[in-house]
Amino acid sequence: MRRNLIYRGFRALAAIALTPAVFAFMAATTVARAADYSGALFDAHLHYNEEAWNGRSGPHPIADVLARMQRNGVKAIVANSRPNEGTRALAEAREETGGAGVTVVPFVRLYRNRADYDNWFRDESIYQMVQAELARGTAAGPYRGLGEFHLYDSANANGPVAKKLMALAEEKNLVVLAHVDDLAIDLLMANTPSKGRKARLIWAHTGIGGASPVRVNELLAKYPLLMGELSYRPGLTCPNDKAGEKLCPDWRALLLKYPTRFMIGSDTWVNQRWQQYDELMQGYRRWLGELPPDIAHNIAWGNGASLFGLKQPEP
Ligand SMILES: [Zn+2]
Numbered sequence: 001m002r003r004n005l006i007y008r009g010f011r012a013l014a015a016i017a018l019t020p021a022v023f024a025f026m027a028a029t030t031v032a033r034a035a036d037y038s039g040a041l042f043d044a045h046l047h048y049n050e051e052a053w054n055g056r057s058g059p060h061p062i063a064d065v066l067a068r069m070q071r072n073g074v075k076a077i078v079a080n081s082r083p084n085e086g087t088r089a090l091a092e093a094r095e096e097t098g099g100a101g102v103t104v105v106p107f108v109r110l111y112r113n114r115a116d117y118d119n120w121f122r123d124e125s126i127y128q129m130v131q132a133e134l135a136r137g138t139a140a141g142p143y144r145g146l147g148e149f150h151l152y153d154s155a156n157a158n159g160p161v162a163k164k165l166m167a168l169a170e171e172k173n174l175v176v177l178a179h180v181d182d183l184a185i186d187l188l189m190a191n192t193p194s195k196g197r198k199a200r201l202i203w204a205h206t207g208i209g210g211a212s213p214v215r216v217n218e219l220l221a222k223y224p225l226l227m228g229e230l231s232y233r234p235g236l237t238c239p240n241d242k243a244g245e246k247l248c249p250d251w252r253a254l255l256l257k258y259p260t261r262f263m264i265g266s267d268t269w270v271n272q273r274w275q276q277y278d279e280l281m282q283g284y285r286r287w288l289g290e291l292p293p294d295i296a297h298n299i300a301w302g303n304g305a306s307l308f309g310l311k312q313p314e315p
Contacts, residue, residue: 037288037296040075040313041281042304045148045177045204045229045265047109048079048086052271060274062093066100068274072281075313076304078177078202078265080107080148082114084133091140105308107145107177108133110165117150121159130165134172144308145169147177148204154180157187166191170199175307177229179204182211185219185226196223200307202263203228210234213250220258227303228258231267231280237287247287259295263304264288 052060069077081087087106090097097104108130110120120126134143146169151157157180169176170192178188178201185203189196206216206228213235220226230236237245247255255262264284268274288296305312 034289036282036285037291037293037300038285039073039297040301041073041284042263042301042310043069043074043077043266044202044263044304045231045267046077046079047148047268048081048090049269050082050086052086052268052274054081054083054086054089059271062090062096065090065274066093066096066102068277069102070100072278074281075101075301076103076105076308076310078105078107078145078304080109080145080177082109082111082116084109088138091138094139097140101313103310103313104138104140105145105304105310106138106140106143107147107175108143110146110149118152120149121151121156121162123161127161127164130168143174145175145177145200145202147202148179149177151178151180151184154184154187157184157191162188163191166199167193170194173200175200175202177202177204179208181209182207182215182219185223189223189226196226198225199223200225201227202307204265204267205232206230206262208232208234213254217254217257220254220261226261227307228262229265230262230284230299231265245283245287247290252290255291255299256295259298260303260306262299263307264300 048065052058052065053062079087079090087109091104091106110126110130111117112129116123116126130146137143146165156162166176166188168174176199178184180188188201189199192199201223203226216228220228235248236251238248240246266273266277266280268277273280284300288300291299
């Protein structure tokens with residue numbers, strides 16, 4: 001789509017007589033455009049699901065997904081998958097991930113299959129599966145978190161297994177990746193021993209339903225360790241005057257106010273997202289380039305690296 005827009009842009013320009021005034025305008029806009037962010041990326045929301053490959057067959061074997069990460073400067077990933085075999089396969093590919101310069105941060109997913117999406121919060125066998133998976137660990141080290149999980153009805157945050165898992169996460173210092181609405185953030189936090197003060201929760205999409213920036217601000221202020229992951233976030237970018245995208249003003253203000261609380265992610269929940277991986281990462285690099293360099297680096301890499309204690313990657 002972007003190529004088409006650029007092509008149309010050139011055609012439109014070609015139709016304009018190139019007077020000195022037009023040249024001056026073009027030079028000014030070139031100078032004014034911020035450079036894209038060019039440093040390391042931490043993909044904080046990545047799935048390696050069964051249909052992508054799962055260690056046997058599929059269109060995106062490990063060499064393929066690692067090549068996509070490497071050519072986009074992705075140096076670390078939060079890896080989770082339905083079922084957990086995909087994450088374990090990535091974790092076991094030590095030589096390949098090392099060669100691509102990608103650190104795998106494994107999470108236990110709560111889904112063995114699609115039916116678990118709607119039932120995990122009350123299914124005791126999911127709790128047992130999580131316990132067994134945590135005990136087993138991965139070739140890339142212990143699991144560091146739980147999720148991504150979904151709550152399509154926020155009241156299910158009070159399901160018996162959801163409550164136990166939130167308590168377990170805090171007790172074991174695991175990070176939780178949750179695709180939920182703003183009401184469920186409050187409910188999940190209330191189910192932790194610290195009532196949310198010590199809960200390390202990544203809010204997938206920072207509210208895919210479009211919780212207002214005022215409400216996001218309120219939750220970030222209330223829960224000191226709450227992080228926001230920005231894939232699919234409605235209202236994050238707005239059209240600019242050159243048929244492209246820029247950060248919307250209220251979101252730019254939030255990112256500047258909370259420079260240590262946001263992260264980017266691919267959310268490769270279907271194979272189409274693997275096919276779009278280059279564009280997704282290029283899209284992040286464009287708006288990150290609008291921010292002061294230290295804040296761009298935090299959101300791109302530093303906040304995820306701090307959360308999981310990773311070192312700065314080799315340049
Ligand atoms: Zn996801």
